[in-house]
Amino acid sequence: MARRSTTKTTASRAKPARKAKPRKTAGRKASSSVPLRQRLRRAWKWTLIGLPVTLFVGIAAPSVLNPPTTFTMWSEGRRLGMVEHVWVPMEAIAPVMQRSAVAAEDANFCLHWGFDMRAIRGALAANGRYGASTITQQTVKNVFLWQGRSWPRKALEAVITPVVELTWSKRRILEVYLNVAEFGEGIFGIDAAAREHFGVPPARLSPSQAAALAVILPNPKERNPANLSPTLRRRANQVRDGAATIRLDNRDDCFEG
Structure with a gap:
């Protein structure tokens, strides 16, 4: 008689699945573990580092990029409806115009680092009857700041001017100034000035025309280079002679190509 063989099987009971716990990301865990005061201190630190770098880059940028407009152009455009302005490179400006601007506004342009200390001492001795701003300072004012005399503006100008002298060439400073x-x-x-007042491009300005344009710079709204008063005509003659002297003394080496 055949023996019946039996096989004993053990059925394993299925264990209930555990509920998965939500995982916390490393970044969230790290940020939550950092105290708020420490995070604020870190943000303040990066602000102190990033803000001066951003300002430095912003001041240095016009050394290679032409400013599209200025605050004065914008405000005058709003007041008048429009302004005349076309940018021209230094090569398109008559060298005599470059020298005339320097002779009229800043004869030591190539010799100083943004501030003419001799002119400043002279202005102080004269009780402020005339200004001592260099072409660099005027460029800073025109490009980055606003017109008018105020201590906040002068303080910002004093801070920005050395940065401009450090990052721009003298030729570039004069180019931006004239534009x-x-x-x-x-x-x-x-x-716009050469075409409006004399009907010629800036490359064709004569020494007399260049000197006439240079002497109206301190007060352009009330002076007409094509119709100078006797006093301004004498001043223009001095500027024309000064421009010739600057060329003879090689004081134009820093801005003439």
């Missing part, structure tokens, strides 16, 4: 300076009601830059 953003105001030469009359709604007339900005030497291209």
